[in-house]
Amino acid sequence: MNFLNPLAFILLILLPIIVLMYLLKLRRPQKVVSSTYLWQQLIRDIEANAPWQKLQKNILMFLQLLFLIAVIFALSNPFLWSSGTGSSSMIIVIDTSASMSAIDVKPSRIEAAKQQAQDLVDSSPDNTRITVISAGEKTEILVSATQDRKQAQQAINAISSTFGESDLSSALQITSAITSRQPETDIIVLSDGNVKLPERISIRGNVFYYPIGVNDDNQGITNIQLQQNVSGDNNTLFVQVENFGSKTVTRRLNIYTDEVLYDATDLEIKPNTKAIYLREGLPFETKVIHAELDLGDYYPRDDTAWTTNSHLKPVDIILVTEGNRFLETALKLLPNISLTSISPLGFQDLTNIDADLVVFDGYVPQKEKMPSSSILFISPPESTDYFELEGTIDQPQPRPASGDNQLLKNISFDGISIWKAEKINLPTWATISLSGDYDGSSTPLLFFGNAEGQRVAVVGFRIQDTDLPLQVAFPLLMANLVNWLAPNTGKPSFETQTSLSSQNISIPLDVTQTSILTPEGKTIQIMPDQPGVIIMDTIQPGIYSISWEDNEPILFAVNHFSDSESYISPKQELNLPTNNTKSEGSLQQSRQLFWRPIAFIALIIVVTEWLIYNRGTIIKISNKLLKREIS
Amino acid sequence: MSEIVNKKSLFFDSQFLSQLERLAILSRQMIAGQMQGERRSPKKGQSVEFSDFRPYTLGDDFRRIDWNAYARLEKFFIKLFVEEEDITVYFLIDTSASMNWGNPNKFDYSIRAAAALGYIALVGLDRTTAYALGQTKPHLKHFPPHRGKRQAHKYFSYLENIHPAKELNFVKEIIAFRSMAKQPGPLVFITDLYNPQWKEALSTLSNGKFEISLLHILSPDEINPGFTGDIKLLDIETNEEIEITADYDLIQRYKNQIANWKDEIELFCSQRGIHYIPLETTLHLQELLFSVLRRQTVLK
Numbered sequence: 001m002n003f004l005n006p007l008a009f010i011l012l013i014l015l016p017i018i019v020l021m022y023l024l025k026l027r028r029p030q031k032v033v034s035s036t037y038l039w040q041q042l043i044r045d046i047e048a049n050a051p052w053q054k055l056q057k058n059i060l061m062f063l064q065l066l067f068l069i070a071v072i073f074a075l076s077n078p079f080l081w082s083s084g085t086g087s088s089s090m091i092i093v094i095d096t097s098a099s100m101s102a103i104d105v106k107p108s109r110i111e112a113a114k115q116q117a118q119d120l121v122d123s124s125p126d127n128t129r130i131t132v133i134s135a136g137e138k139t140e141i142l143v144s145a146t147q148d149r150k151q152a153q154q155a156i157n158a159i160s161s162t163f164g165e166s167d168l169s170s171a172l173q174i175t176s177a178i179t180s181r182q183p184e185t186d187i188i189v190l191s192d193g194n195v196k197l198p199e200r201i202s203i204r205g206n207v208f209y210y211p212i213g214v215n216d217d218n219q220g221i222t223n224i225q226l227q228q229n230v231s232g233d234n235n236t237l238f239v240q241v242e243n244f245g246s247k248t249v250t251r252r253l254n255i256y257t258d259e260v261l262y263d264a265t266d267l268e269i270k271p272n273t274k275a276i277y278l279r280e281g282l283p284f285e286t287k288v289i290h291a292e293l294d295l296g297d298y299y300p301r302d303d304t305a306w307t308t309n310s311h312l313k314p315v316d317i318i319l320v321t322e323g324n325r326f327l328e329t330a331l332k333l334l335p336n337i338s339l340t341s342i343s344p345l346g347f348q349d350l351t352n353i354d355a356d357l358v359v360f361d362g363y364v365p366q367k368e369k370m371p372s373s374s375i376l377f378i379s380p381p382e383s384t385d386y387f388e389l390e391g392t393i394d395q396p397q398p399r400p401a402s403g404d405n406q407l408l409k410n411i412s413f414d415g416i417s418i419w420k421a422e423k424i425n426l427p428t429w430a431t432i433s434l435s436g437d438y439d440g441s442s443t444p445l446l447f448f449g450n451a452e453g454q455r456v457a458v459v460g461f462r463i464q465d466t467d468l469p470l471q472v473a474f475p476l477l478m479a480n481l482v483n484w485l486a487p488n489t490g491k492p493s494f495e496t497q498t499s500l501s502s503q504n505i506s507i508p509l510d511v512t513q514t515s516i517l518t519p520e521g522k523t524i525q526i527m528p529d530q531p532g533v534i535i536m537d538t539i540q541p542g543i544y545s546i547s548w549e550d551n552e553p554i555l556f557a558v559n560h561f562s563d564s565e566s567y568i569s570p571k572q573e574l575n576l577p578t579n580n581t582k583s584e585g586s587l588q589q590s591r592q593l594f595w596r597p598i599a600f601i602a603l604i605i606v607v608t609e610w611l612i613y614n615r616g617t618i619i620k621i622s623n624k625l626l627k628r629e630i631s
Numbered sequence: 632m633s634e635i636v637n638k639k640s641l642f643f644d645s646q647f648l649s650q651l652e653r654l655a656i657l658s659r660q661m662i663a664g665q666m667q668g669e670r671r672s673p674k675k676g677q678s679v680e681f682s683d684f685r686p687y688t689l690g691d692d693f694r695r696i697d698w699n700a701y702a703r704l705e706k707f708f709i710k711l712f713v714e715e716e717d718i719t720v721y722f723l724i725d726t727s728a729s730m731n732w733g734n735p736n737k738f739d740y741s742i743r744a745a746a747a748l749g750y751i752a753l754v755g756l757d758r759t760t761a762y763a764l765g766q767t768k769p770h771l772k773h774f775p776p777h778r779g780k781r782q783a784h785k786y787f788s789y790l791e792n793i794h795p796a797k798e799l800n801f802v803k804e805i806i807a808f809r810s811m812a813k814q815p816g817p818l819v820f821i822t823d824l825y826n827p828q829w830k831e832a833l834s835t836l837s838n839g840k841f842e843i844s845l846l847h848i849l850s851p852d853e854i855n856p857g858f859t860g861d862i863k864l865l866d867i868e869t870n871e872e873i874e875i876t877a878d879y880d881l882i883q884r885y886k887n888q889i890a891n892w893k894d895e896i897e898l899f900c901s902q903r904g905i906h907y908i909p910l911e912t913t914l915h916l917q918e919l920l921f922s923v924l925r926r927q928t929v930l931k
Binding site for chain 2: 029031034035038040043613617619
């Protein structure tokens with residue numbers, strides 16, 4: 001504490017004078033009474049029974065001394081050097097990246113940063129314009145150039161750490177824009193330094209960097225994978241743990257399968273190295289794997305990771321074609337498809353046809369090579385056991401069959417021209433889906449059905465002979481055909497997600513409503529966009545569950561793998577591309593005067609002293625007033 | 632009476648004196664007197680009130696033989712009658728300096744009260760005597776027993792000449808009074824009791840054969856002090872000084888103290904058969920005599 005006017009302390013000499021005056025017992029006015037007999041008795045009783053009352057007699061003296069001290073203190077004009085800024089404008093940038101949730105400072109780095117920001121706001125001069133920016137994955141201006149400290153403090157209080165990385169570029173660009181108008185602005189950056197910085201930026205104000213954090217001790221799970229074994233009946237778990245700290249540590253890794261402890265192992269990890277945990281033979285039916293490091297470092301967020309067992313069998317499709325780019329592209333676009341393109345000659349050489357669906361494009365195999373799986377014939381050149389060809393027709397007008405047309409759901413053939421098509425007799429097992437009108441007659445262009453337990457669909461024209469591939473109807477038609485020909489296979493498959501941004505999840509085309517259960521237990525209803533659903537809120541790490549209709553929910557995991565955030569070692573200096581970055585110590589100091597509250601205290605003391613001195617009179621007056629009121 | 636009034640008009644007017652003549656000092660005991668008076672005496676005498684018979688003995692006045700009794704019993708019996716004598720009424724007046732205080736003044740009040748009560752006694756043919764505690768001159772210290780209304784002017788004159796004394800040795804003076812007052816009788820003690828020896832003094836006094844009525848006189852400003860602040864109190868009698876800070880609390884405690892003191896005196900008196908009558912000088916003398924003292928059975 002410093003004093004602007006220390007000379008005022010000379011007045012302290014008055015203190016002993018007051019005491020002396022009491023000690024000397026100032027001359028009291030004499031009052032003659034008939035007898036002091038009772039008074040003596042009274043005084044003797046008081047002194048004998050309550051020694052403290054002697055002091056009470058001098059309470060006025062103590063109050064007078066206190067009053068004098070308070071007045072002298074106020075006159076000396078005390079002040080504190082405030083570590084705040086003296087500028088009339090201040091921008092506080094608070095890093096809200098995941099690493100700010102580290103607990104090496106109590107209660108956490110983000111709370112320490114908030115407290116520091118609150119202190120700066122408190123100590124800023126009156127009428128300072130305060131801007132508060134939170135810099136996480138997204139940059140937000142919480143308050144802009146406000147002179148209302150309460151508003152600024154509320155905004156700071158509302159800040160919490162996010163799960164993402166921090167990019168100071170946009171925050172500094174905003175501050176740059178502000179400081180170009182107000183060059184005398186102080187920019188306070190409260191961060192642990194683990195941020196992305198702009199390569200080039202020009203900031204005209206003074207940048208003060210407050211490093212937050214003191215320790216770098218952190219180990220985190222940086223990868224988790226569940227691989228299906230070749231045999232397909234069990235899984236292998238791969239977990240990678242990295243030591244970001246500067247000391248060799250031993251951490252215990254607990255593995256939970258479906259939230260039941262499955263394994264626990266101690267990993268000794270040297271600084272800046274990785275330890276690998278590999279475990280084979282995890283049961284195939286396990287749905288969720290949860291890996292967790294026992295408590296023991298300053299950044300608990302990366303101590304937990306999840307993965308899901310989502311290795312469902314994809315739809316194996318063999319496309320037998322001389323070459324059809326349109327068809328290949330359309331099939332490849334379908335989700336969870338394993339597509340093998342093969343030429344007719346190659347197909348003839350195949351000995352074992354293991355596929356869910358075989359597509360013959362402009363080709364028909366020999367009878368003995370006909371697969372037992374589902375078959376899609378496209379423009380068959382000759383008759384087979386399934387159907388008979390009768391020749392070709394020119395320019396048929398496509399006409400969808402009426403009724404519940406399963407294959408052409410949501411597809412319009414209006415305006416689609418077909419140059420040439422095969423004329424095929426509709427087999428008895430088949431249901432027509434699209435027919436072609438020509439010369440007053442009609443022939444099936446697309447039909448499907450169950451031929452003695454085998455799903456077969458036939459498209460009676462070459463894809464290249466139409467303008468269908470250029471229409472939006474084509475991929476939808478292919479998707480419908482595959483869905484019908486290979487049902488109960490090819491459910492969407494999800495890998496463990498590491499990105500924190502939105503997730504694009506593929507789901508069947510006919511699903512209209514999905515329900516997503518987040519790790520926090522919230523349920524979100526989403527209308528899917530064809531051909532998938534985009535989930536925006538995948539910030540929270542953990543297991544997400546998607547369900548639609550009566551299907552078993554599909555799980556996917558979101559993890560927080562970020563080396564830059566797990567590396568929590570605080571940086572003492574921020575290498576901003578500006579010449580006027582200052583560390584905390586070089587902050588401009590401002591004087592914070594506080595004579596007013598002391599003067600107020602002095603006023604309270606003197607009023608109290610007066611009330612005590614005159615309390616007899618006050619009580620008398622109040623009693624009189626009371627009596628008057630009663631009467 | 633007009634003579635008295637003319638001569639000693641400083642105390643009371645004639646109307647008031649005539650009112651006083653209707654009152655009398657009450658005595659709760661039968662006390663033998665010295666001269667014939669109007670009080671029933673334990674002695675047998677020659678009043679009109681029959682008391683008893685006794686057999687005639689040689690030397691008795693044969694005029695007092697009850698011949699009717701002789702006619703019935705043929706024995707001589709003498710008729711005895713109640714003797715009516717006077718009693719001695721004592722007035723003990725504290726004239727210490729502390730009594731010369733207050734508005735109305737305690738000393739004046741006590742002199743006027745002693746005058747009125749003494750007049751009642753004189754009119755009642757009682758031997759009236761007064762003793763002024765604190766006076767040094769013998770003729771002022773003691774007013775010897777007088778009786779009869781005609782002595783009132785002497786009594787008034789005596790009282791008029793008394794002036795407040797300076798110092799008072801309470802116990803010593805009480806002892807002196809006791810040695811002088813041999814006759815039993817009602818005693819009216821008028822004092823403020825502002826003396827540390829008050830208990831001893833009252834004890835000494837109560838050991839005699841007096842029927843003591845203690846008129847404890849205080850002035851209003853003694854009961855409710857009007858001063859505040861840091862002051863030095865000077866005792867008018869002892870010249871002792873005491874410094875106080877007369878704040879609200881202290882005044883309240885003083886008021887409690889004086890109430891407790893009066894309670895203590897009352898208890899002390901009741902234990903010794905003393906009739907305790909606390910008074911304030913604001914009480915009108917007429918009310919004191921015709922109401923308070925009659926209620927307290929000092930007067931009738």
